[in-house]
Amino acid sequence: MIKSLPVLLGTLLLLCGCASQAPHSATPAPSATTSAAVAPVPSDDNLNAVAWTQTALEHDLIYRETFRSAQSQLLAALKDKNWDALPSDDRTTPYKNLKPAVILDIDETVLDNSPYQARLIRKGGEFNEADWAAWCKEERARALPGAVAFTQFAAKHGVAVFYISNRAQDLDTATLNNLRKAGLPVSGPDAFLGLGTILRDCDQVGTEKNCRRQLIGQHYRVLMQFGDQLGDFVTVLSNTPAGRAQAMAPYMGWIGTRWFVLPNPTYGSWEPALFNNEWSTPREQRHEQKIQALRID
Numbered sequence: 001m002i003k004s005l006p007v008l009l010g011t012l013l014l015l016c017g018c019a020s021q022a023p024h025s026a027t028p029a030p031s032a033t034t035s036a037a038v039a040p041v042p043s044d045d046n047l048n049a050v051a052w053t054q055t056a057l058e059h060d061l062i063y064r065e066t067f068r069s070a071q072s073q074l075l076a077a078l079k080d081k082n083w084d085a086l087p088s089d090d091r092t093t094p095y096k097n098l099k100p101a102v103i104l105d106i107d108e109t110v111l112d113n114s115p116y117q118a119r120l121i122r123k124g125g126e127f128n129e130a131d132w133a134a135w136c137k138e139e140r141a142r143a144l145p146g147a148v149a150f151t152q153f154a155a156k157h158g159v160a161v162f163y164i165s166n167r168a169q170d171l172d173t174a175t176l177n178n179l180r181k182a183g184l185p186v187s188g189p190d191a192f193l194g195l196g197t198i199l200r201d202c203d204q205v206g207t208e209k210n211c212r213r214q215l216i217g218q219h220y221r222v223l224m225q226f227g228d229q230l231g232d233f234v235t236v237l238s239n240t241p242a243g244r245a246q247a248m249a250p251y252m253g254w255i256g257t258r259w260f261v262l263p264n265p266t267y268g269s270w271e272p273a274l275f276n277n278e279w280s281t282p283r284e285q286r287h288e289q290k291i292q293a294l295r296i297d
Contacts, residue, residue: 044124045287049265050117060145062263067146070224070260071153074102077223077258078159085222085258087234087251090213101160101220103213104151105227106167106175106192108264110184111141117266126283127267136167137174143182144262155185159223162191162216164232166207169196210235228264239273 053059077083084095085103107113116135120126135141151161161184167175172192179186186192193212202211208231216222225233236247255261275281275289 043287044121045290046117046266047121050114050121053112053114053264053266054118059263063145063147065146066226066260066262067150069256070226071150073257074150074154074159074223075157078157083221083223083258085225085254086213086217089235090210091217092214093218095217095221098219098221099160100158100223101162101216102151102154102224103162103164103216103222103226104147105229105232106163106165106179107141108144108228108266109226109232109262110144110147110151110163111178111182112144113141114266115140133168133171136171136178139174139178139181141178141182143184148183151185152183155187160187160191160220161185162193162220164193164209164212164216166195166209169194205235205237207231208235224258224260226260226262228262229268229270231269233259233261236269239269239277241273244270244273 078100081096084091086095104110113135116132119135120131125131155161163175163179165175172189172194175194176186176189176192179192193215195207197212197215199211199215202214204211213222227233230236230244230248234247234251236244238244238246251259271290272279274293275286278286281289
């Protein structure tokens with residue numbers, strides 16, 4: 001019995017060793033790295049758009065190209081007494097003997113508000129009037145590439161420079177200060193026509209700019225218009241993809257000569273056109289409707 005004791009002890013040790021190794025032969029638990037890799041990435045519809053706006057050289061080149069092309073054509077337009085860039089509905093006064101002017105939108109046309117959009121992304125919010133007004137009052141928006149050179153060139157050659165914007169009219173002081181700080185020419189307080197500007201006997205629909213274009217057209221021959229939205233050029237009565245195309249159709253020949261359109265993937269009337277203009281729709285549903293609007297062939 002004493003001689004068999006070592007054998008018995010060896011057998012027990014072997015069994016214990018097998019038991020202690022069993023857990024290591026099972027499938028390993030997922031590591032923290034593996035779990036993180038499959039975690040969903042929070043989505044923000046505006047992230048790529050704002051990142052492109054702020055960092056892509058292509059963005060700046062498009063602006064420079066657009067304003068440089070306009071500048072090269074401006075003097076010829078000035079000499080052509082039959083040249084006018086107001087749509088027919090907005091030309092309510094004969095223009096041949098009027099002084100020349102150009103009309104520019106402000107936001108994402110001559111001033112870059114992408115820092116405001118970046119702030120919204122970082123805090124996960126959406127546009128609201130209070131934050132927007134606060135940003136405008138900071139007077140920190142920078143001029144977009146090419147805008148200063150073009151507007152200064154126009155002013156130097158006797159062409160009045162007007163800014164029609166859907167910034168509220170009570171943001172006039174901050175807006176004019178920002179334009180001046182950015183190097184854009186401002187002839188006086190009347191150079192800015194914000195939302196709320198009144199023209200007697202003209203019915204403005206929502207934020208459409210038709211009445212303000214008519215107001216300038218009463219005193220000026222408009223050589224060129226610049227903007228990042230269709231509404232910067234013509235009244236869009238039905239903000240659907242089909243309605244937008246219909247509003248622009250008569251003026252396609254003016255693109256690049258009288259009208260100069262700049263890119264804005266961060267916001268605009270093109271977006272609500274994809275979800276029936278219902279901003280009250282929950283954010284997730286708006287996101288899904290935009291996905292459904294995509295073409296896959």
